Amino acid sequence: MKREDFLSWEQFFMTVAKVCAMRSKDPSTQVGAILVNNLNQIISTGYNGFPRGVDDDKFPWSREGEWIDTKYPYVAHAELNAIVSARTNLTDCDVYVTLFPCNECTKIIIQAGIKKVFYLEDKYKDSNEVKASKKMLDAAQIEYKQINDFNVKVSIN
Numbered sequence: 001m002k003r004e005d006f007l008s009w010e011q012f013f014m015t016v017a018k019v020c021a022m023r024s025k026d027p028s029t030q031v032g033a034i035l036v037n038n039l040n041q042i043i044s045t046g047y048n049g050f051p052r053g054v055d056d057d058k059f060p061w062s063r064e065g066e067w068i069d070t071k072y073p074y075v076a077h078a079e080l081n082a083i084v085s086a087r088t089n090l091t092d093c094d095v096y097v098t099l100f101p102c103n104e105c106t107k108i109i110i111q112a113g114i115k116k117v118f119y120l121e122d123k124y125k126d127s128n129e130v131k132a133s134k135k136m137l138d139a140a141q142i143e144y145k146q147i148n149d150f151n152v153k154v155s156i157n
């Protein structure tokens, strides 16, 4: 008899996105994103971090202070990294991301032709950035779906 407790595609892809987030060196919020095509193939992965050549031991990780002295001007978002790393056309791909995309990532998601956004956390839902994201996704008729029943535990020895 076949196993019944296998991961669904949604659980599987979000688990991979969570694992990608574990690569992030951001001390407060680690974000992972993956792109999946209509054959359920993972096309690309990304996580939030500084761009290539921007030394993450020399640039700031802080959230507060003068904007130029915080991480915000420098960090490349997980969705951006996944999209620019993809080596194929992204039309009709889905994105799985561990945090609801900000407005800048949302613009890139829309322009890349991505069809659906699956997300886990929405901790900045009251921010103007996320409100703007939702307005743009609604206008562009791109669906977004929160994975609610995510209780996957991965333990690898």
Ligand SMILES: O=c1ccn([C@H]2C[C@H](O)[C@@H](COP(=O)(O)O)O2)c(=O)[nH]1
Pocket (backbone or CB within 6 Å): 026, 028, 029, 030, 031, 047, 048, 049, 063, 071, 075, 076, 077, 078, 079, 099, 100, 101, 102, 103, 105
């Ligand atoms: O769409 C998004 C939004 C945010 N991120 C990254 C950028 C930062 O590294 C963190 C957010 O840091 P806070 O300390 O929680 O403000 O998340 C992203 O990758 N994608």
Ligand SMILES: [Zn+2]
Pocket (backbone or CB within 6 Å): 077, 078, 079, 101, 102, 103, 104, 105, 106
């Ligand atoms: Zn973003």
